[in-house]
Every structure is written in structure tokens, then in C-alpha cells.
Amino acid sequence: MKNTSLKSTFMLLATAAIWGFAFVAQRVAADSIGAFTFNGIRFVLGAISLIPIIFIFERKDFSFARFKRTLIFGAITGTILCAASGLQQLGVIITGNASKTAFITSLYSVFVPIFLIFMGKKTSLSMWIGVVFAVTGLYLISFTGIDGFSIGDIVTLIGAVIWAFHVIAIDRFVEHVSPIQYSSVQFAVCGLESLVIAFIFEDVALAPIFTAAIPILYGGVMSAGVAYTLQVLGQREADPTYAAIIFATEPIFAAIGEALILQNFLSPVSYMGCAIIFAGVIISQFGGKKA
Numbered sequence: 661m662k663n664t665s666l667k668s669t670f671m672l673l674a675t676a677a678i679w680g681f682a683f684v685a686q687r688v689a690a691d692s693i694g695a696f697t698f699n700g701i702r703f704v705l706g707a708i709s710l711i712p713i714i715f716i717f718e719r720k721d722f723s724f725a726r727f728k729r730t731l732i733f734g735a736i737t738g739t740i741l742c743a744a745s746g747l748q749q750l751g752v753i754i755t756g757n758a759s760k761t762a763f764i765t766s767l768y769s770v771f772v773p774i775f776l777i778f779m780g781k782k783t784s785l786s787m788w789i790g791v792v793f794a795v796t797g798l799y800l801i802s803f804t805g806i807d808g809f810s811i812g813d814i815v816t817l818i819g820a821v822i823w824a825f826h827v828i829a830i831d832r833f834v835e836h837v838s839p840i841q842y843s844s845v846q847f848a849v850c851g852l853e854s855l856v857i858a859f860i861f862e863d864v865a866l867a868p869i870f871t872a873a874i875p876i877l878y879g880g881v882m883s884a885g886v887a888y889t890l891q892v893l894g895q896r897e898a899d900p901t902y903a904a905i906i907f908a909t910e911p912i913f914a915a916i917g918e919a920l921i922l923q924n925f926l927s928p929v930s931y932m933g934c935a936i937i938f939a940g941v942i943i944s945q946f947g948g949k950k951a
Contacts, residue, residue, distance in 0.1 A: 671894035672906040675887045680913020682883035683758040684921050685875035686749055690756070692872040694862035695749035696854040699742070701869065702876050703851030706884025710844040713889070718838045726838055733833040734845025740826045741850040746857070747819030754812030759926060760801055762914035763934045764816040769904040769941045770794045771824035776900070779828075786943055793940025800933025801926065827907075830892060831900040839892040847884050908941040 689698045751761045773787050798817075833842070858864055869876070895903050915934065918924045926934070 665897050668894045668897040669906065671890045672898060672903055673909065675890045675894060676907050676910040677913045678882050678887040678890075679907075680762065680910045680915075681917040682879055682887070683752065683762045683911075683914035684917040685878040685883070686752045687756070687758040687918065687922065689872040689875035689879070690749070690753040692868040694858055694864075695753055696746055696858035697862050697864050697869070698872065698876065698879065699745050699749055700851050700853075700855030700858050702879035703741075703745075703847045703854060703884050705851075705876070705880025706888065707844045707847035707851060709881050709885035710840055710847070710889065714838075714840050714844060718840055721838065726836075727841065729833075730837040730841045731845055733829075733837050734842045735849050737826065737829050737833065737842075738846035738849025739853065740822060740829055741846055742853040742857075744819050744822040744826055745850065746854060747815050747822065751812050751816030751819060754815060755810065756812075757924065757926070758918045758922070759911065759915035759924075759934070760930065761812075761816050762911035763801060763937050764798060764813060765820050765823060766908055766911045766937060766941055767794055767798065767817065768820040768823035768827065769908045771821055772827050772900060772904045775824055775828060790940040790943035793943060794937050795940075797933040797935070797937030797940060800936065801930040827895075827900055827904060830895055831903075834892055834896055839896065840889055843885075843889045843892050847888070905942060908938060912938065 686698070748761065748765055751764070752758060755761055770787075770791055773781070774791070798813075891903075898906075911934065915926075915931075
């Protein structure tokens with residue numbers, strides 16, 4: 661298991677905060693442009709924003725063999741990112757609620773240890789208790805009368821499963837790549853794939869894009885360029901389960917941002933469900949002799 665430094669902890673926490681407030685930006689952008697149009701532009705911007713940083717920090721350490729691995733692994737992760745972020749943005753559009761989408765998405769932190777079981781990692785009772793908590797909380801924030809779970813909730817939940825694979829993929833690849841180049845490659849692949857989907861299925865026009873310029877810039881420069889790079893750098897010295905614990909704070913920042921900026925609040929029962937999900941995410945990460 662990796663020993664997590666204080667620096668890595670702050671990097672991962674900053675990542676969670678930026679991502680949390682990005683849900684507010686996604687909610688604002690959802691009023692103007694389609695999910696894949698938004699993701700396509702913001703991830704291309706994210707890739708471009710990292711080019712100067714690559715020349716500053718990774719130019720002297722260039723290795724053709726490492727660059728080849730960076731391209732291959734970045735392309736794989738970028739495709740996963742395209743699917744996960746696309747479903748997440750669709751969930752925001754359908755539900756119209758940033759914090760609700762954020763808390764459902766946070767279930768990927770529960771899925772990470774579950775999927776690691778199938779990769780040879782032992783499980784614990786605390787993980788299964790966490791799953792029960794998370795499912796209970798999901799029920800409380802997503803149940804809508806006789807209709808049960810909404811389509812937006814289901815879309816977001818599927819996205820959460822794919823986000824778990826994204827965290828695991830980064831953990832598997834990060835030791836074999838140049839981290840900032842890796843981030844840039846995955847953003848470029850995700851952005852280009854998203855734009856292809858957008859031109860096929862969405863109405864892409866300049867006027868709505870300019871209307872959503874600020875959310876796009878935040879999503880591209882901060883949520884993509886800054887936060888995902890902090891994630892890659894932070895996970896170099898952090899166990900993936902520990903990283904999942906830190907990322908569990910992401911929806912809390914989303915709820916704070918939505919309340920402060922958009923003046924949008926959930927019902928008391930929904931907030932109770934959010935708290936239970938958060939508790940489940942934390943509980944699921946602890947187990948074994950070092951708990």
C-alpha cells in the first residue's frame with residue numbers, strides 16, 4: 661500500500677473542492693448547451709491549458725518509450741473519462757440539480773473498493789456496511805413518489821460506476837507515464853470524442869457557447885486543467901482507497917456552491933440522504949487491522 665504524504669492529501673482535497681464547485685458550473689451551462697458540447701470544449705481547453713506546464717516541468721525528463729505509454733494509457737483513460745463525464749452532465753441536465761447529481765456521483769467512491777475485490781484485493785465488513793448506507797441514502801434523495809428513481813438518477817448512477825473505473829485506471833497507469841502529459845492526452849481524447857458525439861447528436865451553435873463561456877472556462881481550466889492534474893499528482897503517493905475517501909467530500913462542496921451561488925436547496929429528507937451517502941462512503945473505505 662502507498663504511504664500518503666500531507667502534500668498528496670492537500671492535492672486530492674483541492675481536487676475535490678474544484679470538482680464540487682464544477683457541478684454548479686455544469687448546472688449553469690446545462691441551460692445553454694448540450695452535455696457533449698460542454699464537455700468537448702472544456703476538455704479541449706483543459707488539454708491546451710496544460711501545454712505550457714508540460715514544457716516547464718516535463719520537458720527535461722522526456723523519454724520516447726515513456727511518451728508512447730503516456731499516449732496509449734492516456735487514450736484509454738480519456739475514453740473512460742468521455743463516458744463518465746458525458747453521463748454525469750446528462751444527469752445534471754435531466755435532474756436540474758447539481759448537488760443531487762454530485763451525491764449520486766460520489767457513490768463511485770463505494771464502487772472503487774468493490775471493483776478492487778475482483779482484482780484480488782480483500783474486502784471487509786465495513787465496506788458492506790458502507791454499501792448499505794450508500795444505497796439507503798440514494799433511495800432518500802432520489803425517490804420521487806410513485807415514480808421511483810428518475811431517468812436522470814439512473815444515468816448519473818451509471819456514470820458513477822464508470823467514474824470508479826477511471827480512478828482505478830489512473831492508479832494502474834500513473835506510475836508508468838509522465839503525469840501532466842498523461843492528463844493532457846486524456847483531456848484531448850475525451851474532448852475530441854465528446855465533440856464528435858456532439859456534432860452527431862446535438863445542435864452545436866456559437867451563440868449558446870458564448871452564453872456559457874464562464875462555466876466552460878471554469879470547467880476547462882480549473883476542473884480539467886488544474887483539478888485532474890492535481891488528481892494525477894496526488895494519486896502518485898496515495899492508495900486509491902484513500903483517494904476515494906478524500907474525493908467523497910466533492911458533493912459537499914457542490915451542495916455548498918449550489919446553495920450559495922444558485923440559491924438552490926434540497927428537501928430536508930434529501931439532505932438526510934446525502935448525509936447517509938457520505939457516511940456510507942467513509943465507512944466503506946475503512947477495514948482491516950489498520951482501520
